[in-house]
Amino acid sequence: MCLFLTVGSVADNVGGTWIMAKILIAEDDPSMLAVLVEALKELNHEIITANNADRAFDLVQSQDPDLVLTDIEMPEGQPKGLELLRSVKERDRAIPVVVLTGYATKERAITALRAGAQDFIEKPFHIDELLKRVENAILQSRAERLARENTALKINLRDKFRFDNIVGDSPRMEAVYRMMERVAKTDVTVLILGESGTGKELVAKALHYNSRRAAMPFVAVNCAALPEHLLESELFGHRKGAFTGAAFDKVGLFQHADGGTIFLDEIASMALGLQSKLLRFLQDHELRRVGDTDTIKVDVRIIAATNEPLQKKLEDKTFREDLFYRISVIPIELPPLRERTSDVPLLAQYFLQTIAQRSGTPPPAISDEVMAVLHAYRWPGNVRELQNAMERASALCNDGIIALYDLPERILRGVGKEVPPPAPAPSLARLDAALVEQAAAAAHGTPGLSAQSLKDFIHQQEVRFIQQAIAACGGDKEKAAASLDVSMATLYRKLAPPSVEDAAS
Numbered sequence: 001m002c003l004f005l006t007v008g009s010v011a012d013n014v015g016g017t018w019i020m021a022k023i024l025i026a027e028d029d030p031s032m033l034a035v036l037v038e039a040l041k042e043l044n045h046e047i048i049t050a051n052n053a054d055r056a057f058d059l060v061q062s063q064d065p066d067l068v069l070t071d072i073e074m075p076e077g078q079p080k081g082l083e084l085l086r087s088v089k090e091r092d093r094a095i096p097v098v099v100l101t102g103y104a105t106k107e108r109a110i111t112a113l114r115a116g117a118q119d120f121i122e123k124p125f126h127i128d129e130l131l132k133r134v135e136n137a138i139l140q141s142r143a144e145r146l147a148r149e150n151t152a153l154k155i156n157l158r159d160k161f162r163f164d165n166i167v168g169d170s171p172r173m174e175a176v177y178r179m180m181e182r183v184a185k186t187d188v189t190v191l192i193l194g195e196s197g198t199g200k201e202l203v204a205k206a207l208h209y210n211s212r213r214a215a216m217p218f219v220a221v222n223c224a225a226l227p228e229h230l231l232e233s234e235l236f237g238h239r240k241g242a243f244t245g246a247a248f249d250k251v252g253l254f255q256h257a258d259g260g261t262i263f264l265d266e267i268a269s270m271a272l273g274l275q276s277k278l279l280r281f282l283q284d285h286e287l288r289r290v291g292d293t294d295t296i297k298v299d300v301r302i303i304a305a306t307n308e309p310l311q312k313k314l315e316d317k318t319f320r321e322d323l324f325y326r327i328s329v330i331p332i333e334l335p336p337l338r339e340r341t342s343d344v345p346l347l348a349q350y351f352l353q354t355i356a357q358r359s360g361t362p363p364p365a366i367s368d369e370v371m372a373v374l375h376a377y378r379w380p381g382n383v384r385e386l387q388n389a390m391e392r393a394s395a396l397c398n399d400g401i402i403a404l405y406d407l408p409e410r411i412l413r414g415v416g417k418e419v420p421p422p423a424p425a426p427s428l429a430r431l432d433a434a435l436v437e438q439a440a441a442a443a444h445g446t447p448g449l450s451a452q453s454l455k456d457f458i459h460q461q462e463v464r465f466i467q468q469a470i471a472a473c474g475g476d477k478e479k480a481a482a483s484l485d486v487s488m489a490t491l492y493r494k495l496a497p498p499s500v501e502d503a504a505s
């Protein structure tokens with residue numbers, strides 16, 4: 001064994017990078033082990049030691065070290081260190097292993113690298129060199145771990161971004177997500193186009209909350225809600241005395257949104273005068289409050305939306321062409337729901353689930369008949385209309401399944417359906433009669449169906465019906481019994497398995 005101890009110069013050699021790590025040293029030569037421990041402790045690392053490969057692997061499992069430094073010949077002449085390396089890598093590829101090799105065993109060093117060793121250090125070594133290589137191995141593995149964690153974080157974020165509250169996996173929505181992913185991180189102005197209720201504001205918020213501005217304000221302004229002069233002072237603010245009634249200085253919404261995003265909804269309704277002011281802001285990011293001579297610099301990203309196609313406004317010159325080009329650098333078009341009906345079941349279920357979560361009850365199911373109607377309807381009010389229909393149906397349905405009469409008349413008429421009579425109050429007696437009829441009809445066409453199986457059939461249906469009623473009452477059996485117009489005793493009797501006597505009768 002030959003080494004040079006110059007521990008005093010360690011800090012210089014590692015460039016002053018002090019990192020605490022847990023290092024496992026596997027070395028069967030006690031004097032070498034002592035030297036390694038002393039040297040690495042100088043760097044303030046936590047050291048654990050093992051004098052054979054098996055003990056070392058136990059420690060890897062129980063102590064989860066940041067780095068393993070192992071002699072390759074343990075005991076002398078035997079490459080047990082190589083086995084240790086392979087076991088460590090099998091357990092967790094991310095743990096860096098640095099091997100110490102003898103001068104005469106270079107091929108073993110190469111084998112070790114192939115087996116996943118981070119580095120090898122040939123004996124005899126200079127202690128500074130050893131410390132530097134160990135430090136580098138730790139830094140490198142930490143960098144790799146960070147990179148892995150970052151990737152995982154990005155994937156999570158993207159999933160969240162895509163699936164958290166924007167629902168739909170139709171190809172049209174996939175195209176929307178792709179565009180959103182491309183622009184979310186940038187400061188580029190986005191114009192969101194789409195009919196009323198297609199989710200324009202939802203998308204605008206998703207862009208903001210997935211941008212570097214997420215921690216700053218998201219300010220939404222409906223440009224159609226105010227007359228021009230009021231909207232101007234809302235957006236840009238005014239100086240005291242700028243007009244009659246301007247008793248104080250007012251900070252505008254652009255300033256409130258500084259660092260964040262301003263969402264200009266229904267931009268098509270913006271008056272021409274204000275359009276010029278907005279264009280100036282987009283060009284130099286400065287604004288002038290009404291009645292002010294000074295300009296104020298503001299860092300705001302603009303997302304605009306319209307449900308009215310701007311083409312006609314451009315033609316009759318009520319919308320500035322230069323502003324249009326400026327804001328429509330990146331247009332995102334949200335398809336109407338009728339053009340992506342494959343998203344309807346997913347959206348309907350999503351809304352039922354969110355509504356049920358609010359009341360802490362299980363979400364109702366949608367009957368096939370209702371689903372067919374939801375599919376066929378043209379949804380002029382788009383996703384908002386579907387959301388409202390699900391709110392209403394959740395409130396009306398009383399047996400855990402949404403039926404046709406739980407849908408608004410407008411939707412039923414829209415698909416040319418007869419409006420069915422209002423829901424009959426559920427009653428077990430009525431269910432019994434209906435079931436006997438149903439089962440008898442089934443038995444009629446099914447040779448060999450016995451009286452015994454008719455009874456079982458009725459029992460099963462009753463149990464299902466009662467369970468749905470209990471679910472609809474949030475698990476409250478007493479309420480369920482009342483809603484079914486039976487006593488608690490009957491409810492329990494009906495839920496119990498049919499007795500032998502019953503079965504025989």
Ligand SMILES: Nc1ncnc2c1ncn2[C@@H]1O[C@H](COP(=O)(O)OP(=O)(O)OP(=O)(O)O)[C@@H](O)[C@H]1O
Binds near residue numbers: 194
């Ligand atoms: N893809 C979607 N996934 C889940 N919810 C959605 C989706 N699209 C819209 N919604 C919901 O539908 C409702 C209407 O959406 P939003 O207000 O964003 O529409 P809009 O296009 O801005 O409508 P308007 O033009 O009338 O202002 C909101 O409650 C929104 O959360």
Ligand SMILES: [Mg+2]
Binds near residue numbers: 201265
């Ligand atoms: Mg909107």
